[in-house]
Amino acid sequence: MKPKINHSGLALPVKGVDWLHNPIFNKGTAFTDAEREVLGLRGLLPPHVHTMDEQVMRVMANFRSKSSDLERYVQMVSLQDRNETLFYRVVTQYLEEMLPIIYTPTVGKACQEYGYIFRRSRGFYISSEDRGRMAQILRNWPVPDVRVIVVTDGERILGLGDLGAYGMGIPVGKLSLYTACAGINPLQCLPITIDVGTENETLLKDPLYTGLRQKRLRGAEYDALIEEFVAAVEAVFPGVLIQFEDFGNHNAFRLLERYRTRTCTFNDDIQGTGAVALAGVLSSLRLSGGNLADQRVLFFGAGEAGLGIADQIAAVLEAEGLPLAEARQRCWFVDSKGLIVAGRDQLTANKLPYAHAHAPCADLLSAVKAIKPTMLIGVSGQGRTFTKEIVQTLAQYSPRPLVFALSNPTSKAECTAEEAYTWTDGRAVFASGSPFAPVTLAGKTHVPGQGNNVYIFPGVGLGVVATGARRVTDAMFIRAARTLASLVRENELAEGRVYPALTRIHEVSLAIAVAVAEEIYAAKLATVPRPADLAAHVKSHMFQPEYPDYCPHGIPQMNLAGVR
Numbered sequence: 001m002k003p004k005i006n007h008s009g010l011a012l013p014v015k016g017v018d019w020l021h022n023p024i025f026n027k028g029t030a031f032t033d034a035e036r037e038v039l040g041l042r043g044l045l046p047p048h049v050h051t052m053d054e055q056v057m058r059v060m061a062n063f064r065s066k067s068s069d070l071e072r073y074v075q076m077v078s079l080q081d082r083n084e085t086l087f088y089r090v091v092t093q094y095l096e097e098m099l100p101i102i103y104t105p106t107v108g109k110a111c112q113e114y115g116y117i118f119r120r121s122r123g124f125y126i127s128s129e130d131r132g133r134m135a136q137i138l139r140n141w142p143v144p145d146v147r148v149i150v151v152t153d154g155e156r157i158l159g160l161g162d163l164g165a166y167g168m169g170i171p172v173g174k175l176s177l178y179t180a181c182a183g184i185n186p187l188q189c190l191p192i193t194i195d196v197g198t199e200n201e202t203l204l205k206d207p208l209y210t211g212l213r214q215k216r217l218r219g220a221e222y223d224a225l226i227e228e229f230v231a232a233v234e235a236v237f238p239g240v241l242i243q244f245e246d247f248g249n250h251n252a253f254r255l256l257e258r259y260r261t262r263t264c265t266f267n268d269d270i271q272g273t274g275a276v277a278l279a280g281v282l283s284s285l286r287l288s289g290g291n292l293a294d295q296r297v298l299f300f301g302a303g304e305a306g307l308g309i310a311d312q313i314a315a316v317l318e319a320e321g322l323p324l325a326e327a328r329q330r331c332w333f334v335d336s337k338g339l340i341v342a343g344r345d346q347l348t349a350n351k352l353p354y355a356h357a358h359a360p361c362a363d364l365l366s367a368v369k370a371i372k373p374t375m376l377i378g379v380s381g382q383g384r385t386f387t388k389e390i391v392q393t394l395a396q397y398s399p400r401p402l403v404f405a406l407s408n409p410t411s412k413a414e415c416t417a418e419e420a421y422t423w424t425d426g427r428a429v430f431a432s433g434s435p436f437a438p439v440t441l442a443g444k445t446h447v448p449g450q451g452n453n454v455y456i457f458p459g460v461g462l463g464v465v466a467t468g469a470r471r472v473t474d475a476m477f478i479r480a481a482r483t484l485a486s487l488v489r490e491n492e493l494a495e496g497r498v499y500p501a502l503t504r505i506h507e508v509s510l511a512i513a514v515a516v517a518e519e520i521y522a523a524k525l526a527t528v529p530r531p532a533d534l535a536a537h538v539k540s541h542m543f544q545p546e547y548p549d550y551c552p553h554g555i556p557q558m559n560l561a562g563v564r
């Protein structure tokens with residue numbers, strides 16, 4: 001069945017050429033003869049009508065002929081700017097090939113080069129100059145029915161640091177994944193960058209930099225700006241889900257605590273990462289046969305990702321009956337100053353629960369020797385820091401040592417898949433943030449897991465949108481993680497995978513959305529009455545990247561008011 005025309009309140013094009021220049025409505029060479037006739041497109045397109053499959057073929061031929069990933073990124077963004085439906089069809093159909101381009105690792109390079117590859121503005125910018133009139137400015141966004149916002153202030157882009165306004169690549173990319181993986185309607189997605197300045201001197205001196213030329217706003221002024229932003233968003237798009245992304249960690253934790261009980265929001269770097277890593281840990285236990293309570297987990301890096309993961313591991317152990325303080329004893333942290341132990345100087349409030357009584361250790365190797373972990377999780381942003389000696393020491397303490405090198409992009413991974421498998425004679429259970437190719441060792445092929453947040457946040461978002469949830473809770477993420485771990489098949493586990501193959505992402509996102517929706521109803525956080533068939537209800541919210549027929553029976557369907 002052809003999809004209905006979904007314009008979500010957008011004004012329809014008037015003249016023929018406007019249909020071609022509007023990425024929401026454009027079908028390019030796939031406009032049918034009848035549509036060309038009635039919409040005034042005759043002569044504006046080459047005569048042959050192509051099918052969507054033929055258009056996909058053309059895009060992929062171009063994509064594969066490019067000589068660099070950055071060129072592929074530019075090609076895909078340009079396609080998104082010209083024809084969104086075709087963009088989502090390609091990304092959905094070739095997700096494994098597309099993911100490293102439209103998201104990590106290539107999106108990192110794209111953000112660094114944003115001013116150079118900039119062609120057309122995408123997303124919405126709010127700057128510190130807009131104080132006092134944010135709601136008014138947000139109404140410039142052409143679509144009134146926005147359901148999901150991803151917002152960054154560009155301070156900590158992936159593991160690449162402060163990229164200021166260049167960070168826009170992240171919300172744009174994340175929202176593309178909401179659509180490609182969970183079918184959130186692209187018209188209901190809004191990427192936002194809050195430009196409060198940057199500390200990045202190179203960017204401040206660069207004539208092509210697209211952001212404000214000022215040092216970052218800090219302190220009370222910054223907080224007031226974010227407060228106005230959240231209030232404005234709630235006023236203009238009531239009930240919208242706000243995902244905070246790639247904020248510096250001193251702001252990320254504070255903002256999450258401030259807003260999580262007041263509005264529908266979550267922080268993907270903390271909670272999404274927590275859930276995806278927890279799922280990997282739970283699946284690894286299916287491989288090793290161990291219990292979570294018997295593990296000693298050592299984190300390298302005590303930021304948003306590390307603390308987010310530890311909090312979820314502790315929450316699961318608490319749910320299994322361990323007192324919280326005891327549950328936290330299973331998690332240890334090494335940061336830039338060594339092992340985090342009780343009494344160490346200058347520990348932030350988030351690190352304190354994990355500062356256990358122990359003698360100090362200056363570096364990771366001595367911490368591994370002292371703690372004897374069964375699991376080592378790298379979230380430090382420091383590439384190649386899991387040395388052979390560290391990994392081999394770890395491997396003494398467990399028959400299936402877990403090695404997660406989660407730092408992004410690839411150059412920042414704490415070790416490679418090949419290193420982890422080779423140094424442990426194939427015993428390691430490995431996952432990374434950026435993708436690594438399978439490794440064959442002594443005739444056995446090991447498939448590394450990619451602990452990509454894309455397994456979690458699109459499904460959580462779909463569950464929230466389908467139920468009109470008022471809040472996002474940690475319980476929803478734990479439910480999502482358990483669901484994800486349960487979806488890894490035996491044959492996938494046998495290859496060493498701790499996540500389902502990415503080709504299953506739609507099935508995975510739908511299952512997670514339904515589980516999250518169950519949690520939302522159980523917690524009485526839904527605003528949509530519970531439907532009789534929850535799975536069918538959630539599925540009905542999934543956008544299909546197919547062209548609508550603008551002229552069924554050769555008659556223009558121009559009166560679209562109210563159609564959704």
Ligand code: NAD
Nearest residue numbers: 159249273301302303304305335336379380381407408433
């Ligand atoms: P963050 O800035 O909040 O934390 C980084 C932590 O690393 C800090 O605690 C810092 O003290 C520590 N650190 C820095 N240098 C160190 C050193 N030399 N030795 C030990 N510790 C050191 O950043 P974050 O949000 O926690 O992200 C960290 C990394 O994890 C990034 O590279 C990010 O891309 C990656 N990440 C991966 C995933 C995923 O794979 N799904 C998700 C989120 C983040």
